[in-house]
Amino acid sequence: MKSKIKALCITTMLSGMALSPLPATAQELLIGLATAQTGNLAPYDQPSLKGLEMAVEEINATGGIAGKFPIKLIIKDTRSDAAQTALAAQELIDQGVNIMITPCDADPSIAAGQITQAAQIPTFSFCATTPTMPIAVGDYMFGNYPADNVQAAVLANHAIEQGYKRAYILKSPDSAYTLKLPEYFATSFKAKGGEIVGEGTFSMGQQDFGAEVTKIKALNPAPDVIMTAAYEPDFPAFIRQLRSAGVDTPILGSDGIDSPTTFGLGKLVEGVVFTAAGFATEGSPLAKFNAKYKQRTGQEPDTNYIANGYDLGKVIEAAVTKADGIEPTAIRNAIASLEKVPGVTGPITYVGTQGMPLRSVALVRIKDGGRELVSQGVPAAADVPAP
C-alpha cells in the first residue's frame, strides 16, 4: 500500500513537472475568481460557481476550449467585502489570470473592475444586474445576467397588458437592485400611460412591514398592482403581512424571489408574477441542464444561478474559440462581438451592448405552488429605460 502511494506521489510529481511548464506559459486559460464563498453574497456566488465548475469540467474533458486551451480556475474568497474583492483581484492578476470573475453584486465588481480595467483583463460579474456597472468601469467589464432595466421593462409591459392603471412601488435605498429596479419599472410604466399612486421604502433585513402595509391599505384610490424588487427575507415578510391585513392586490416581483422560500409560502404567493433568467419548459436546454445537474450532484438545482454560472462557462468558451488564443485583449474583443451564444437559459448577445448582455427574460406566474410561464423573450429596445 505504502509503495503504491509512493509510486503515485512520484508519478504525480513527474507528470506535474512534465506538464507544468507548458500550460502555464501558453496553452492553459487561467480564470481568476474573486467571488464570495462566505458572507452575504455567498447565496448567489456559491451556486454560480457550482455551475461554472460543471461547465469547466465538461470543457476540460474534451481537451479544453476548441480542444487546445484547458481551463484552470483559481478561486479566492472575498468574504462579500468590496475591499477584499479588490485585493483578491490584484493577487489574481499577479498570478497571471487571463479572465477575471467577480461577485454577484455591482459594488465589489466595480471595485475589482477598477483594477482589472487598468490591467486590461476581461472581467465578468457572476450575476450583478445593475446596468450602469460596465459603464462605471470601462470596456473590459461585462455582466452575465439580464439587467435591471430589462427586467423592469418586461414587468411594465406585462402590467400594461393586464390592464393595470395605478401601481404602487416598494423600494429600498439599501442596494442598487432594490432601489433602481422599481424606479425603472415606474419610468417604463409611466411611459406606457400608467400612473404611480405611491412609493414606499423599507430597510433590508428589517422585515417589519406593519407600518407600510397599513399605509398601503389606506391608499385611496387603491393601486391595481404592487411592484417590488424586495427579496428574502423582506419579500416573504412583506407579502405575509400584506395578505394578513386583507390586501389582495396583485404583486409583481423580480428574479430575487425565485427561491424555495417563496414557494414555501403556499397560497400567500399564489398569482405573484416575477421575472427570471430562464424557465425550464419541457425539453428545453434548461430542463436538460437541470436533469444533468441532478444526475451529477444528486441535488435538485434550487436556483437559476447554477445554470447562469454554467452559461458563463459557455460564453467564455465561445469567446476564446473566437479569439483563437488566450491573450486578454483578444478575448475582450471577442466577448464584445459575441452574438447569440446558445446558453442553457437562452441565447446570449454582447454585440451592440455596453457590456450588459442582451438575453431573454422569462416572466413566471406562481400557480398552484408551481411555476407557470407567462412569456419569454427579449423586450424591444425602445421599451427598455435608459440606465
Place this chain on the structure above:
Amino acid sequence: MDMFLQQLVNALSLGGTYALLALGLAVVFSIMGLINFAHGELMTAAGYGLIFSLLLGVPFALALPAAVVVAILLAVLMERVAFRSVRGASGTTLLLTSFAVSAIIRVLFQNFISARPMAVRIPMALSGTIEIAGLHLGIIQAISILVTIAMLVGLNLFLHRTVLGRAMRAAAEDFAIVRLMGIRANAVVATAFAISGLLAGVAGVLWVAQRGSVDPLMGFLPVLKAFIAAIIGGLGSLSGAVAGGFLLGFTEVFLQAFLPESLLSYRDAFAIILVIAVLLYAPQGLLARRTVVKL
C-alpha cells in the same frame, strides 16, 4: 384614528421582539460585563432547530420548543467553550471574543448547512388575521405580543421568587459578595446564558415565523437593534432593556408611518438621531444602574 391604533399594534409587536433580544443581552451583561454579539447566532440556531425538527417529522407544535432548546443549549455551550476562560477579563477582550464566536458560528452555518436561505413551512393557520374592533391583527403579530408579555412576566417571577433568580440579581449588584454567600459562580453565569438563550430562541422563532426562512446571517441585524435598545435603556439594566426595546420599536414604526414620502429613506437616520438625543439627555441610558461591578 384607526390608522394610529393600527400602527400602535404594529409598534407593540416590533418593540416586543426588540425587548426580548435586548433583555437577553442585558441579562448576560449585568452578570459578567459581556456584550454578547453572538446573541444573533442563537436566533439563527433556533431557526435551524425549527427546520431540522420539522424535517425529522416532529409536529410543528413540538418543533417550536425544540428550536428554543437548541438556542439554550448553544448559549450554554458558548459560555462553557468560549466565555468561561475569559471571565473577568477586560471589556475589550470579552467583546472581541464574542465577535469571534459570532463569526465562527456564521461561517460554520454557511459551510456546513447552507449559504442559501432555507424555507420553513409555517402552517397556513398562522398567516390569518383576527379582527378586533376594526383593527387587523395578524395572528403571528398577536402571538408575538402575547409571548413577549408572558416571557417578561415569567422572567420577573423567576428573578424575584427563586433562589437562583435572587442570586442573579445580587450578582448583578456585587458578584464577589454573592460568591461569599456560598452561591456557585458557574451556576449563576450558566443560568444567565441559558436565560439569554431562551429569550433569543423565542425571539428567533417569532422572527422566523415572519420571514419564512432561515439564513446563516439573519441574526446580525436584530442583534444590532437590540444592542441599540439596550444602550438606550442603560446597559445592564433589565427593565431598561425592555423600555429601550419598546422605545426603539415605537420610534421605527411611527417614523415609517408618519414621515413624508420624500424623507422615508432617511428613516433609520432619524431613529438614530433620536437615540443620540436620548443619550445626550441621559448618557448612561434611561434606566441605568448606578454602579457596574464586574466579576
